[in-house]
Amino acid sequence: MGHGGLRRLALPGGLLAGILLLALITPWLPLPDPVRQDIAGRLAAPAAAHWLGQDEYGRDVLSRILWGARVSLSVAFAASLLAAVAGTLLGILGGYFRGVVELLTVRVAEVVLCFPPLLLALLVVTLLGPGATTLILSLAILFAPGFARVAYAETLSARALDYVTAQQALGARSGRILIRTLLPNIAPPLIVQFSLTIAAALLLESGLSFLGLGVVPPSPSWGLMIRGARATMEQAPLLLLWPCLALSGVVLVLNLFCDRLRDVLDPRGRTQGRPGFLRRIAALPTPASPASAVPGLLAVEGLTVALPGPAGAPLVRDVGFTLAPGETLAIVGESGSGKTMTALAIMGLLPGELRVVSGRILLTDDDGRARDLLRLPEQALRRLRGNDLAMVFQDPSASLNPLLRVGVQVAESLHAHGATEDVQARVVALLREVGLPDPERAARAYPHELSGGQRQRVMIAAAVANQPRLLLADEPTTALDVTVQAQILALLAALKRAGGAMGMVFVTHNLAVVAEIADRLVVMYAGEVVEEGPVTEVFAAPRHPYTAALMASMPEGEAERLSAIPGAVPQPWAMPAGCRFAPRCDFAIEACRTAPPALVAPAPGRRTRCLRWKELA
């Protein structure tokens, strides 16, 4: 990212350097005196001696533009520098010492921000009279609080960093800590602030000069030139154009430079790629293969999800499993195993740039016909979402819109699928069904007025509103307290019993939960299915070392990273050549590292992706 950013900085940076250089060398250029008047050449058109013509006093316009750049830029630069030094100092002092010092520095500086900027500048001009010094001073007063704020905020966060605390504990003197450790940390945002301030100062300077309250004539300044040219607009419109172009051009270059500089120095602010949900979802081309008769409710076959591009690393590779009506299937794995991606692929809601590369996801509808979700147009898929297919997410406080009453959000499920009558009554009934006390009131509540467990109940109510035939639950209890977890699990189990044929895919990293809720189990590792089978059988006799290791770490099963297994899930672009678990596996032999093992069936209804499954038993 660094190289791309620097390259993007080259164009505005080069232009800016050119402008600064031109302003610097102006005195040595063979230009006419910018203040020498020539009444005979008043408003003369461009000529060999005067490339851009002469102004209302016969002065050379090109020369005045270049000298004006010197004046405008040096006023802007001086004011910004003064503001930066004073503001940064105030901010660091306030942020470092806090208390009374903070009140006297940062808070006082912030009072300045209570005034509209131009107004404050005018106030200073009233008190001190116009002129370049006044101008620099008033601009500095205007812009110092901005620096103080940035420096203050960054100092506060740098103060909390471990190594600063550590240095203080070691007895380093305050002053040394400030200079040695804080300054490098706060430099990037301050540099961005500095270039922004130069552009703003340039604008204000030219504005004040335009009003006749800034740079004093006959000194050339772009604002003054525009002011002068306005009077002769009818006879010589071009005179107006040159300083306007110069001023706007320089500000444009400065702004562009700031934008790019911010991208380089502070990549956090960069806008992300385009949002997932509006891209035209490229449904996979319809395959020639006839829809085979699929028993059960859901069949995922050969699902592969990858990052875009020809070399896009697959995050989910060749995943397949089936689900019967009324059955609960748990998908288990560490973070990075691809279990959530698999669930989102079924919903057709993969984030950002992720794409399904190949595979089929067959959902059987009421008439027993199987439809491939990956080949449905977005419109048709949308009609299934929240209706036949529903999903409950991990974090209920993030998945509810904080600005809408929860009843409205539950009602959305009903409205989206054509309900128009008794929606309010049905919402209340749903909220009662998921066990919310006082459902009438709960429907009118905002998410922040409910507890975490109640919010998840609301999410479940919205998901089951249309009696879905398939419910996907993505770690629905992970973000909740332990006692609440049990209640939510009990609720899901009760809903399933009541729902009859509703199938459920339960994504989790917690084997204890699996034992409680699931009939069958799919274990995923690094984007692949490594083991599958009925829960009781797998728990009694795991046929893959990874499953065994997961079970061994069950007492610590609350933690997302399973500490009992050394190492971490490999990154998608750095997959081992052979078995993906081999680097972390105690049972790995040479054959495991050379070729990826195939899924085999050690018993009816069971599968494992391990060469040595027989020896595990």
Next chain:
Amino acid sequence: MLGFAARRLLVSIGLVWLVASLVFLVIHLIPGDPAELLLSQGGIAPDPAAVEELRERLGLNQPLWQQYATYLGGLLQGDFGYSLQDEHPIAEEIALRLPRTLELVGAAGLIAVLLGLPLGTVAALRAGGLLDRMLSAVAALALSVPVFVVGTLAVLVLAQQLKLVPAGGYVPLAQDPLRHLGLLLMPAGTIAVGLSAVVFRVTRSSVLEVLQREHVRAAQARGTPPAAIIRRHVVRNALTPVVTVIALHLGTLLGGTVLVEFVFNWPGLSGYLVRSVEARDYPEVLGIVVVISALFVLLNFVVDLLYAVIDPRVRHG
């Protein structure tokens, strides 16, 4: 909600008092005698007798606390004193000109919101696409051209060369509504150029950020149609930073219409301020600054209320 509003109102009143006192103190404590400043135009030392006479007339010989008390007492009754130049009551002049400036700022803000909000949303929804890149480039350009350059060039091209619109001026609404609005359009449109670009940028980045949030995906999982998602779950949630930035800029504009009023001959409050600054008429400057600052504070109060309307968490917090 009412308690919330009352709390904010109290804070706002305190802020106005603070600003009024601060401006008063700054003017009186800064070295240099206002009377001497006023009379010493052109760099010639004024006649000491004349200065003394003016000091007496302005009450500058009274102790500071007494001047402050008189000043605050006057403010409470809406009395800002008299102009040094023509002895005209300042409050009257402000009352005449303030609505014109407010109208200008309001019209500019309206145009900016009507343009910036939908375009920013569209650009975010098509982020990275051709339309987005074109709109963003236009916005970058609009942000770089100073407002008085936009105004001056608009006068040059639209009024002088093409003779489409009058170059400027003011006609009261009651006298000729159509002409009034016609004359309003140029200055308001000029301010709106930069302001729409600001609104566009904030809306775009705010919408992009909201689009990544989990609740948008959850709404999709319910089968909510895209149009409803954008309306209910995206734009509304993206509004808070947009409102903040609009308010901030409108506040800045209260004192910042100076340039545009100057270019278009719009007889608003800012032009009055420039005239006062040029004449060093400090009671006038003081009065105008206090009024504008009070409006600024009032605007922030309204914004706080708006937050509460948008976000229930603020209401109950």
